[in-house]
Amino acid sequence: MAEAAKILVVDDEPVVIKSAERVLRAEGYDVEGALGGREAILKIEQNSYDLVFTDLKMPEVDGITLIRWIKKSNPSIGIVIITGYPSQDTIKEALELGIIDYVPKPFTPAVLVDVTKRAVEWTAGRKPEEKKITEEFPPAMAAELDRVINDYKIKPGCLIPVLQRAQEIVGYLPPIVQKRISKGLNIPQAEVHSVVSFYSFFTMKPRGDHNIRVCLGTACYVKGIETVLCKIRDTLKIDIGDTTENRRFSLEGVRCLGACGLAPVMVIDQDTYGAMTPKKALGIISRYDPAIAEAVLQETVEEEIVEKEG
């Protein structure tokens, strides 16, 4: 929210105003109170408010009268009614006058915050809508994902294969993808997430164009993968599990690629590179990114100078 929404709470009970103020101020809203409809009208005439929360049953100027007046004089103000056990008739009347929402009294902080948030969005012209996968990813991707889900769903134990295919399609497994799989396979979301978080193959972070996987097996350890890894980390400025800012590379550590004979080993995308040294590794990585190639070149030149000087 660019600016805190300004809210006027109208009730003839000071307790209600107090508690609403306490709850909403904590959420960052600008809240004022008015004891009754008359005071509210005076305040609205002098200040501008985004939202008015009002009780219905008040002495003198009651809620319905206040709403009618606001709708006529300041139609842009959003109105929410706070009322104890609202009857169908009052709801109907208020709705016909054009209120946004109602809060049953007594309310809990959570309910009030929730309603306020919705009302603020409403006045700001936003539609409160759940994000759909097609808004984040191309529709073709969503369609492909659905196809995979449908193909697999009759097979028992298909969650892991589906997640693997999904990761191939989308590149990673953000919550929105997992939720779609949860629904499609009729598996609780928590279970999908728990499976995703269990296996190191799955990632919830987007990956780079090229995925560098460094073997952390024993043979590679003994043969010095750590220095290679350090070099890659330093050059790309990322740690294991991260992706470079330009989304070119992501770096992963893998438990033994089973190519111990060639230790230390590194895999980029589908290609395995053996007998790595820090320099060799950089040379290979630079094939995937010209910018890195330049940096490597620079370093080699420097080394040559040292060599000559020596």
Add this chain to the structure above:
Amino acid sequence: MPRLTIEDLQKIKEKHKSDFTLREGGYRAKVTVHMGTCGIAAGARAVMTALMDEISKANVTDVIVTTSGCAGLCAREPLATVEIMNRPPVKYCDLSDEKIKEIFKEHILGGNPVEKYALVVGSETTY
């Protein structure tokens, strides 16, 4: 392949033997490039490609090129085995595309193993 019967297994075995053993198949030589993960990582694909190029350049038709899995000695990959009729197989190691070209000319076409690249001669004990 159609469904097999037990007799077919035997027949396939015999037929394969006659087709693919040098003696009965009428081939000059058989080259096996070892393409396990290690081999591929060490550059077996380039070796394979170079060999195929050479064969097609030389317009030779009686050399079988085949691939196989890991040969065991990962430290010396890429490895290839060259068999010439009536001679025990020779294993070459630490290959490159240049080396395989030389081996093709000298050993496969010329019949003389390239000692400097060779690792070992003979077959392993399998039983």
Add this chain to the structure above:
Amino acid sequence: MEKFRANLMLCAGTGCVASGTKKVKDALIEEIKKRGLEEELKVVLTGCNGYCAEGPVMSVYPDEIFYQRLTVEEIPKLVEEHFLKGRPYQKLMFTEPEKKTAIPLMKEIPFFKHQVLRVLRNKGLIDPEKIEEYISRDGYQAEARALTQMTSEDIIKVVKDSGLRGRGGAGFPTGLKWEFASKVKSEVKFMLCNGDEGDPGAFMDRSVMEADPHSVIEGMVIGAKAIGAHKGYIYVRAEYPLAVKRLQLAIDQATEAGLLGKNILDTGFDFELEIYQGAGAFVCGEETALMRSLEGKRGMPRPRPPFPAHKGLWDKPSVLNNVETLAQISPIIINGSDWYRSLGTEKSTGTKVFALTGAINNVGLVEVPMGIPLKTIIYDIGGGPKKGKKIKGVQLGGPSGGCIPERLFDLPVTYEDIVATGAIVGSGGMVVMDDNTCMVGMAKFFLEFTADESCGKCTPCRVGTKILLDMLIDITEGKGKEGDIETLEDLGRDIIAASLCGLGQTAPNPILTTIRYFREEFESHIRDHWCKAGVCRALTTFWIDEKMCKGCGACLRGCPSKAIVGEKKKPHKIIQELCVRCRSCYEACKFKSIKIMPAKYEGEPSELVGAAEAVKEEA
């Protein structure tokens, strides 16, 4: 086990049988008896040797003489010449038709000489993407025999008698496992293959799946017949794409050929096989965890009992075998249990594949008869340490195993002997370490692995491994304190006693064995703040011994942080403030002038170097 002077390996491959193996064998046995040699010579029928055109063929071990075109008539002469007179019978020997070359023969190279290939029988010989090639090497003969001529009990008996033990780690007798599952009544059973080779430093399963996928499939069909399963899965690590591709191709080919799927070989037996790709969790190598993973869940192990033979995948009776185990099934079916027992020891029969890696010359996959001494594998096959280095020990069995010091290398490699050292045979990863390896660092490496791979289900493993790791990190950073070693041992033992599954029950092994055999390294880390291998950066400084430095400049050029200064041909010096302790100078120096010193050593370095060397000489 009876000891024979020689094994006469007579080929009983189809080709040789066709050319008269049976008669030759009878004649041979008769002749041996006649000469009173039956105590000394053992005749073994083997699978195809590949020399079918020259059959029948026979090799004699350990003499490594190869005979061909045997006939009944020639047998008496051969036995007399070779086994009485002790000179190979030239007439039938395999002669080299070509001129001698300088290329060494297989038996001249120790790497090949000591190996016997059973699991890897087709390695490098067939194209794994062509089923015909597998068939041409007697492939699917065993399956055919098992499905047509053998009952479930027959199969189980042969496998049980062979003494084959699971090659995945625990070494449980395979035949017994099958027997349990076969006795459980259930319409649905599962035959599973564990291709989730997770131990870092072991890659024999990958090699078999890539080089000989049909051997795994054949083993599974035979196993399925034995236990009465009609559905199977091969659980393969996601890190092995080539293995997945080749297995899938093999399954498709075998299915198309009627060797897999419905009504196999028209025998009415069905067995459907599918590949299931793992998603990166070491603990899924544990059988109950693997089954959970196959069900699409978190791969968390489950307490046993109930055992998978009763309630496994989807609560149905299931058998899970390792790739290497399954690859041995078909030769056992063809050649019988006696053939299998002809190698190895009484309790550890047959051959085992080891993935030999680390600080040795010949890195690779080796298959040797069980019972052969560690040093044969490491020094002969592996070719010993790199030049100028000394082997310190070998890590056997991955994160569940332990480190065996060099002084125990006479030990024969059997399940029992290895367990007695505190390590395990495990899946057969052998990582050799030389004096450049810090043993505390090694233990830390494995604990990092297990702590990261612990599924988090049971308390001792989840929290305990993390604490062990934290303590080791402290020690390698110089924050260790007196009593840490004892605490590590004590906690380690409790974790072993209380953990739910094999992962936790073995996770402290690397620590316990390194403490057992390399305690002084721990002590030197804790008390002297000194990592003598120069690995733990916080506990290391490098110092150039001016007396030995020739000023060649090799170290200076290699230093990434430009911490070395010095003029050419004059002793160089390390500026400690700039040094990042990467060891590159140490590796680069040809004159051993660079010394590894304790981190905060304040005395005169030459004194310590002298003292250390004196101590070494004394020992």
Add this chain to the structure above:
Amino acid sequence: MVELTINDKKISVEEGTTILKAAQMNGIKIPNLCYDKRLRPYGGCRLCVVEAKGQPRLLASCSTPVAPGMIIETDTPKLRKVRQTVLELILIHHPLDCPICDKAGECDLQDVSYDYGKPAGRFVRHRKEALPDVRGPLVELTANRCILCGKCVRICAEHQGRGALGFIGRGFSTVVQPAFGEILQCDYCGQCIDICPTGALLSKPFKFRARAWFLEEKDTICPFCGCGCTLTLGIREGKLLRSRAKEDIGQSNGNLCGRGRFGFDYIYSENRLKTPMVRKNGELVPASWEEALAYISDGLKFVISSYGKTSIGAIGSHRCTNEDNYMLGKFMLNVIGSNNIDSSAAFGYSKVQTILDKAFGLKSHPINMKSPLGKDVILIIESDISITHPVFGLNILQAKREGSQLIVADFKETKLTRHSTSHLKMRQGTSVAFLNGLMKIIIDKRLFNREIVSKMTGFAEFEKNLDNYTPDKVSKITGISEKDILSTAGILASAKSRMLSFTVGFAENTKGADTVLAASNLIILLGEDTDALQIPAEYANTYGLYTMGVRPDAAVPAGKDIFDMLYGSGSLHALYIMGEDPVSAFPYNSKIISTLKSLELLVIQDIALTETAKFAHVVLPASSWAEKDGTFINAEGVAQKLQKIVDPTGQSMPDWQILRNLSLSFGADIGMRSIKDVSDEIGKAVREEQNTSDRRVFHPVSHLPVEEPDADYPMAFVTRDVLQHSGTMSTRSKALDLVVSEAFLEINEDDAGKLGIYDNSHVKVSSRRGTVYLKAKISDSVPSGRVFTSVHFPHGRVNALTNPPENGTAATGAVKVEVVKG
């Protein structure tokens, strides 16, 4: 039986028993933190390890079954050492905040820690970072206190079939959380709170209200649905603060749903009546008991003298005890002299009884909550039993888990359909056609014993009536594919054992007596026992009030039923309503309102000022369920005692006492000085009716079309119960209202899109009977073209939309939905 030795004690237990259970049964305590008898053994906490002679490894006693001759030691120095280490590891992360933790005093971890002594504290620095707590209504998760025993995760997924919590992450960094760390959204059953061995999961409404050791606990029966679960209520200083389940007692045996656990606070609703009220000058104003009772007796006497005794009617309540209901019956019969008495059971449970009597000669047919267990096939028709009867629903889920086939014919996606082996998506209100279709196939394919069955009464007509129900026709009516109908028939016919279950509540008024009749036919046709048909009584005392004679046919001649009284032609002049709110809860309320308005005397006796009470002449304050003694009979026919837990609110009195006082004021002493007098008389007067000897009669029954959507009213409309509520009274619970506080209109995403509806949009819903204003909720469990809502919420008054309750047709029908622009 297996013989073994535990701690030198020779014991003998059944085969398959675990060591832990065997020890527990013999009074030997083995510490554990992750075991619960409802769940599969987990083996995670490792505290329950024991030594077995000859076994090198320790055994987890929770999962290892006993073996003959085992020699087990459960408390050796070695075990103490291992357990101490495990506890030490657990306590590294567990904050020692017992002084501010609600669980303190009844915390398993605390208990075990006391048993095993203070840990050595060797590893203090290796602590996990502070973890974010999980928010959500009713249930609070303090992540740092969690010891990852997984009981909550497992009970939610395995037992409740919900799976709202999961283990997130692996190894050391594992935490228990809802998916993606979002707000906990679940069934709010709170079972995880009871099962948590630490203070990680706590009840929000109870938080900081009382220390465990200050609570006085009393057991009573839940006031909501027909399951009749036992609640263990915690009271401090006369105030009811907490409800929880205790293992091994009552029909629920340790299980509760959210209503039972959180809903008890409805007794503290602001809306509670504290004094009698009498209408004066059009307004209800407080009055004294004497004044109110005198007003009523005068009014009743006037009506009797003007229109006769039969112009007075009464409505009893499923919320009231047997004693209350018995007293109402006795008051009507003995004091007024009218048989016009009925209850909400008329819409459901009474119908079922009438039909079962017709078909089988059954005078009473309680369900058995355990009946799903071990059945081959379970068929559920158009019902959401996991919502209406949550604990019965748990047994259905359990049966499915243990291998039963669960077939659910329902148009809405529910928890049962999600767990089903097959979900037949059926058009609402077409159960009769579906059942007839199944029977037609079973007959045509001769999948039954024709010889025996065809001789039964009514078979010929029954068979003839099925002629119209060929698979293709049934498929057209129900929307289920022919293939599915055929396969369902096959599965049902070939099953070794079956259970057929559905509810007939008026809140789910798409089914009627005809469905019960059709189902009975199926049972007879398959030669099944009558127990295969399980139709639970809806509410806490529906079964009881029926048994107590709150029904028009209890005496001769039969009196007016509820249809006559509320929807009839106006022959009634006075109505006495005890504990019921017809305006909110009964269908087609515009007719009810006009009936109520026409009465000369309307007396409402209830705990709160209901929508119906707003039309009353006199309103009497009754004590709530927790404020009185008495008995409820649950759907299983089991009578269970309620206890007075707290003092009555204001001047309220137990219903039976009000009725006694009213009798006195009326001038008739019917005795009953104490609750004991009432129950003694019930014991004498009320006899369980004997079932007629095993009669089996076929009754042809035909599908009656429902009101189909058309151009004017294009959406089909159905009412369904909401999990958090039961009847109307639970909506007065603040705790439950935190989850659902109003009648949302559930609508499919596509339909919502077309109409421009978003979540929480206000919509105007109209049917040919009336109009209501509701908020919309987009739901993917609703099929396109249909909308759902619930009738629990008095201010929702959804029953303005419903049809008159005529048998055979759905009370719900077609509506029009429009957005109300804000």
